[in-house]
Amino acid sequence: GACLAVLEGHTDGIKDIQLLADGRILSWEWNDKTLRLWEGTTGACLAVLEGHTDGIKDIQVLADGRLLSWSYDHTLRLWDGTTGACLAVLEGHTKRIEGVQVLADGRLLSWSGDNTLRLWEGATGACLAVLEGHTNGISDVQVLVDGRILSRSYGGIWRLWDGSTGMCLAVLEEHSYID
Numbered sequence: 644g645a646c647l648a649v650l651e652g653h654t655d656g657i658k659d660i661q662l663l664a665d666g667r668i669l670s671w672e673w674n675d676k677t678l679r680l681w682e683g684t685t686g687a688c689l690a691v692l693e694g695h696t697d698g699i700k701d702i703q704v705l706a707d708g709r710l711l712s713w714s715y716d717h718t719l720r721l722w723d724g725t726t727g728a729c730l731a732v733l734e735g736h737t738k739r740i741e742g743v744q745v746l747a748d749g750r751l752l753s754w755s756g757d758n759t760l761r762l763w764e765g766a767t768g769a770c771l772a773v774l775e776g777h778t779n780g781i782s783d784v785q786v787l788v789d790g791r792i793l794s795r796s797y798g799g800i801w802r803l804w805d806g807s808t809g810m811c812l813a814v815l816e817e818h819s820y821i822d
Contacts, residue, residue, distance in 0.1 A: 648686025653679065663704060663724070671712065673698040678712060680727055690727025694720055703743060705765070711751065713740040719753060721768050731768030735761055744786055746806065752792065754781040760794055762809055772809030776802055 655674040663669055666683035676699065678692035697716035705711055708724040719733035719740060738756035746752055749765035758781065760774035777796040785793045790806035799817030804810065 648684075650679075650681050650686045650688070653677070658699065659701070661702065661704065669702065669704075669710065671699045671702060676714070676716075678702065678710070678722070678727075692720075692722050692727045692729070694729050694732070697739075700740065701743075703745065705745060706749075711743065711745075713743055713753065715739040717755070717757075719743065719751070719763070719768075733761075733763050733768045733770070735770050735773065741781065742784065744784065746786060747790070752784070752786070754784055754794065756780050758796065760784065760792065760804070760809075762806075774802075774804050774809045774811070776811050776814070 653672040653675055655672055657670050658673045660668055660670040668681040668683050669678060671678040676695045676697060679688055680690040682689055695714040695716050697714050699712050699714045702710055702712045710722040710724050711719060713719045717736045717738060720729055721731040723730055736755035736757050740753050740755045742754055744752045751763040751765050752760060754760045758777040758779060761770055762772040764771055779796040779798045781794050782797050783795040787793060792804040792806050793801060795801050801815040802811055803813040805812055
């Protein structure tokens with residue numbers, strides 16, 4: 644079919660895009676370190692979200708329409724999903740952020756190559772707790788139905804955390820068995 648619109652503005656290859664519920668398009672690019680909001684029908688650029696100082700790893704659209712991005716610059720950023728204004732910079736990790744989950748109560752959980760997890764207040768971005776104890780990078784995180792957090796580090800160490808306080812409840816080690 645015919646090309647309906649060309650969305651121009653990023654300076655290099657686009658890392659990814661997400662179609663928003665209202666029909667707008669959100670894109671982000673590695674080298675120019677920006678996110679862009681586009682009008683979905685015409686392709687007009689509505690906002691350029693600037694502030695990250697290294698490549699953007701991923702984004703998540705929050706239930707209230709705000710946008711959450713995380714980057715290799717060790718920060719997360721909360722953005723107004725309509726205007727693109729930066730609402731908060733979540734700082735504290737000392738290495739790249741590997742992943743984020745939004746908890747049922749609206750808090751945010753992030754984990755990083757600095758071997759920590761962090762709990763953030765979802766509305767303001769304030770750091771509520773730093774979950775420390777892993778000695779290797781965190782490879783997997785699961786939030787259990789009761790709110791506890793289970794994290795696994797490279798090397799096979801699992802930690803079970805209280806999802807309210809961030810206190811470590813148990814340390815579990817994987818064992819290899821040879822028959």
